[in-house]
Amino acid sequence: MKFDVVILGAGPAGLAAARAAGRRSASVALVDDNVTAGGQIWRGAPRIAVPAGVRFFPQTRVFDLRPGFTLLTESHGAMEASRLILATGARELFLPFPGWTAPGVFGAGGLQALVKSGLPVAGKRVMVAGSGPLLLAVAAALRTAGARVVGIAEQAPLGRIVPFLAKYPAKLPQAFALRARLVGVPYWTGTWPVRFAEGMVTLSGGRTVSVDYLACGFGLVPNTEAAQLLGCRLDDGFVAVDSRQETSVAGVYCAGEPTGIGGLDKALEDGERAGAAATGQAVNPSRGAFVRDLAAAFHLDPRLFDLAEPSTVVCRCEDVSCAALRPYREWREAKLMTRCGMGPCQGRICGPITNCLLGWSAESVRRPLVPVAAEILLKDVFEP
Amino acid sequence: MTPSPDVMIVGAGIVGAACAYELARAGARVEVIDSGLPGGGATAAGMGHLVVLDDNEAELTLTKYSVGLWHSLAKELPAAAEFWGCGTVWVAADEVEMAGARAKLSVYRQHGLAAELLDERQLYEAEPNLRAGLAGGLLVNGDAMVYAPVATRFLLEQSKAKVTRAAVTSLDDLKAGAVVCATGAMAPALVPGLRVRPRKGYLAITDRYPGFARHPLVELGYLQSAHGDSNESVAFNVQPRPTGQLLIGSSRQYEDATASLLEPMLERAFAYMPGLRACSVIRTWTGFRASTPDKLPMIGRLRDRVYLATGHEGLGVTTSLGTAKILAALILGYAPPIPAWPYRVERFDG
Ligand SMILES: Cc1cc2nc3c(=O)[nH]c(=O)nc-3n(C[C@H](O)[C@H](O)[C@H](O)COP(=O)(O)OP(=O)(O)OC[C@H]3O[C@@H](n4cnc5c(N)ncnc54)[C@H](O)[C@@H]3O)c2cc1C
Ligand SMILES: Cc1cc2nc3c(=O)[nH]c(=O)nc-3n(C[C@H](O)[C@H](O)[C@H](O)COP(=O)(O)OP(=O)(O)OC[C@H]3O[C@@H](n4cnc5c(N)ncnc54)[C@H](O)[C@@H]3O)c2cc1C
Numbered sequence: 001m002k003f004d005v006v007i008l009g010a011g012p013a014g015l016a017a018a019r020a021a022g023r024r025s026a027s028v029a030l031v032d033d034n035v036t037a038g039g040q041i042w043r044g045a046p047r048i049a050v051p052a053g054v055r056f057f058p059q060t061r062v063f064d065l066r067p068g069f070t071l072l073t074e075s076h077g078a079m080e081a082s083r084l085i086l087a088t089g090a091r092e093l094f095l096p097f098p099g100w101t102a103p104g105v106f107g108a109g110g111l112q113a114l115v116k117s118g119l120p121v122a123g124k125r126v127m128v129a130g131s132g133p134l135l136l137a138v139a140a141a142l143r144t145a146g147a148r149v150v151g152i153a154e155q156a157p158l159g160r161i162v163p164f165l166a167k168y169p170a171k172l173p174q175a176f177a178l179r180a181r182l183v184g185v186p187y188w189t190g191t192w193p194v195r196f197a198e199g200m201v202t203l204s205g206g207r208t209v210s211v212d213y214l215a216c217g218f219g220l221v222p223n224t225e226a227a228q229l230l231g232c233r234l235d236d237g238f239v240a241v242d243s244r245q246e247t248s249v250a251g252v253y254c255a256g257e258p259t260g261i262g263g264l265d266k267a268l269e270d271g272e273r274a275g276a277a278a279t280g281q282a283v284n285p286s287r288g289a290f291v292r293d294l295a296a297a298f299h300l301d302p303r304l305f306d307l308a309e310p311s312t313v314v315c316r317c318e319d320v321s322c323a324a325l326r327p328y329r330e331w332r333e334a335k336l337m338t339r340c341g342m343g344p345c346q347g348r349i350c351g352p353i354t355n356c357l358l359g360w361s362a363e364s365v366r367r368p369l370v371p372v373a374a375e376i377l378l379k380d381v382f383e384p
Numbered sequence: 385m386t387p388s389p390d391v392m393i394v395g396a397g398i399v400g401a402a403c404a405y406e407l408a409r410a411g412a413r414v415e416v417i418d419s420g421l422p423g424g425g426a427t428a429a430g431m432g433h434l435v436v437l438d439d440n441e442a443e444l445t446l447t448k449y450s451v452g453l454w455h456s457l458a459k460e461l462p463a464a465a466e467f468w469g470c471g472t473v474w475v476a477a478d479e480v481e482m483a484g485a486r487a488k489l490s491v492y493r494q495h496g497l498a499a500e501l502l503d504e505r506q507l508y509e510a511e512p513n514l515r516a517g518l519a520g521g522l523l524v525n526g527d528a529m530v531y532a533p534v535a536t537r538f539l540l541e542q543s544k545a546k547v548t549r550a551a552v553t554s555l556d557d558l559k560a561g562a563v564v565c566a567t568g569a570m571a572p573a574l575v576p577g578l579r580v581r582p583r584k585g586y587l588a589i590t591d592r593y594p595g596f597a598r599h600p601l602v603e604l605g606y607l608q609s610a611h612g613d614s615n616e617s618v619a620f621n622v623q624p625r626p627t628g629q630l631l632i633g634s635s636r637q638y639e640d641a642t643a644s645l646l647e648p649m650l651e652r653a654f655a656y657m658p659g660l661r662a663c664s665v666i667r668t669w670t671g672f673r674a675s676t677p678d679k680l681p682m683i684g685r686l687r688d689r690v691y692l693a694t695g696h697e698g699l700g701v702t703t704s705l706g707t708a709k710i711l712a713a714l715i716l717g718y719a720p721p722i723p724a725w726p727y728r729v730e731r732f733d734g
Contacts, residue, residue, distance in 0.1 A: 332421060336423060336424060336533040346667060368666075373665070375661035377668070378650060
């Protein structure tokens with residue numbers, strides 16, 4: 001099966017790209033591993049519909065991409081594209097502190113997703129901790145689901161958040177709307193969890209709070225692996241794109257979080273540009289500075305990188321502790337010697353952690369992009 | 385200025401590391417240079433199966449001697465080297481291969497190696513996930529497994545050799561009593577015209593399935609794949625890691641072949657272990673073996689003070705320790721523990 005444009009990822013960026021590409025081309029496909037379109041933020045309830053005329057392939061995991069371009073999917077075999085738009089979003093950043101792997105501790109977005117898919121939280125005491133606007137969104141969603149949000153610990157100091165909001169008044173209604181849904185919930189700035197044990201969170205500064213769940217998200221890590229497999233150049237960890245969202249590989253465009261963490265509006269603008277550019281339409285230039293300002297406002301306090309104790313686990317898949325990594329100077333050396341990053345997540349979680357704690361950068365990506373049944377690796381026929 | 389070492393070893397893979405270890409134990413002052421991470425070349429890409437092979441007398445002698453050395457070293461290895469005396473199960477698909485297994489058994493027994501013939505039932509008892517209808521197999525008890533990157537680091541640490549990270553461009557420029565080129569498949573870059581060709585192999589690793597396979601499993605046709613010169617070949621070769629992960633091999637192709645052998649290799653594996661189809665693969669990769677025309681390593685003097693230790697094909701983890709014993713003897717001038725002439729460098733000259 002062959003398309004003019006295949007869009008990987010049906011979050012806001014991918015949906016905006018589909019809308020833009022669909023205006024010009026009758027041969028556009030949108031692929032996503034979830035049951036419905038919407039990505040992380042609109043999970044299940046997208047505010048942009050999949051445009052008529054665009055073929056949508058839900059529950060379709062792409063595990064390999066080849067030049068030219070061929071996408072290998074788990075459920076449908078191979079798919080070909082003249083141009084490719086990568087809108088693969090981001091994942092959460094975890095940071096290790098004593099207790100971070102204990103039952104009851106979740107990723108913030110992860111817990112939100114679990115709640116959307118039915119985990120009951122009514123009456124549960126939940127603390128949301130970490131950094132960034134996502135914490136408010138998660139806390140609001142948890143409260144709507146009936147949780148007792150006992151507090152939000154934001155590591156960034158208020159002195160950085162206020163000027164940021166002042167610079168982007170357009171974001172204020174959103175922020176106030178979220179805050180309005182969180183009346184009575186303490187918002188501790190310049191504060192982070194330092195320990196979790198037996199239902200008790202200890203915060204920096206000494207406060208202890210008893211909780212059923214602790215939801216942590218220290219920011220977002222771009223999903224650049226698909227772009228890396230195709231050989232797209234990265235710039236400081238993000239996929240490098242030109243003013244038309246085209247990557248260093250001609251015909252491959254990238255939109256949304258992989259090109260810079262900027263949230264919904266940026267994802268929508270990127271997607272529009274990528275969809276237009278990939279189908280030869282005129283493109284509006286990007287507005288730019290927000291991504292940088294967001295990163296600066298919620299820049300992580302280096303003290304967060306010292307919370308792990310020697311015995312604290314860094315690589316959950318292979319059970320590698322902080323102390324086990326200390327003798328090594330770089331990611332690949334540590335990986336070879338300790339097997340850190342060699343498990344099923346292939347360093348997606350511990351790679352960014354060692355980047356924060358030790359300044360390492362994880363090595364190149366190998367196929368498959370996601371774990372797949374061995375027999376799937378043999379399939380190269382598209383079965384619609 | 386520090387005095388130049390007795391021996392400078394270029395290449396810190398398992399072979400260079402073993403040479404450093406052995407030479408240092410014999411009293412030489414040793415230094416090591418590698419352009420990358422110690423153990424980060426073919427040594428990081430391979431499977432670490434310590435296996436006796438009997439394609440020919442020279443191979444059998446070197447592998448048997450080396451596997452014995454690994455057993456002696458085992459007690460000293462750190463736990464992370466995951467030494468595991470698991471044996472090997474050679475799988476016979478039909479009666480013809482079963483006859484091959486019997487022949488192999490008698491060769492191994494003649495050489496004092498413990499091995500047991502498995503009939504069809506015993507094969508399934510040993511490995512319940514093999515497909516039905518196989519004829520039987522041969523369990524070679526003394527074979528083992530090691531996690532080679534950690535073993536490499538251990539050998540280097542034990543040697544106390546200084547390890548420098550630098551790319552060597554000329555062996556003759558190095559100041560030392562003797563220089564050892566142990567750069568694996570990259571040796572021809574330093575020794576133009578050397579009869580070593582990179583031979584690519586694919587590997588896939590799965591998530592954890594404890595107990596799915598209990599021994600390294602190799603089809604009896606493996607030697608055909610390893611020793612034949614066909615441009616592309618695959619053979620069933622599955623190895624369990626102590627964690628329950630499964631390494632799936634093996635394939636061979638010379639550097640000019642471009643087809644992906646991952647798929648044929650997996651198909652071959654499924655033909656023997658159908659349950660592998662459903663196992664989740666988390667990573668695939670390739671590595672290069674250093675292949676000589678007769679598939680035996682080159683161990684010995686190249687010219688003047690320059691020595692070679694390369695060409696270990698698919699057996700370099702196994703034969704590293706034996707290689708080091710031979711090379712140390714040749715450099716330091718005592719009698720090698722096993723005859724060195726089958727591995728001499730000049731055997732392809734003229
Ligand atoms: C866990 C989490 C929760 C979040 N919750 C909120 C929130 O509540 N409110 C908020 O404002 N922001 C939230 N964000 C931020 C939000 O993701 C971004 O602001 C915005 O949605 C980014 O849009 P996107 O299109 O770039 O990426 P995404 O929305 O992440 O979309 C990417 C899509 O690509 C799919 N995909 C990626 N790789 C593959 C593959 N190999 N095969 C098939 N499909 C693939 C993903 O499954 C996903 O559906 C959250 C982020 C994360 C990581
Ligand atoms: C897929 C596969 C599976 C295998 N399975 C097994 C198995 O089960 N059992 C077994 O015994 N063997 C196995 N092998 C073979 C084994 O891995 C190799 O024979 C062995 O690792 C070779 O070690 P080496 O030290 O010679 O080479 P390498 O490990 O490649 O080391 C060479 C070193 O030299 C360095 N170098 C190269 N050029 C220069 C230069 N110019 N300057 C400085 N440094 C340089 C490199 O950086 C490298 O570190 C397998 C191999 C492959 C590819």
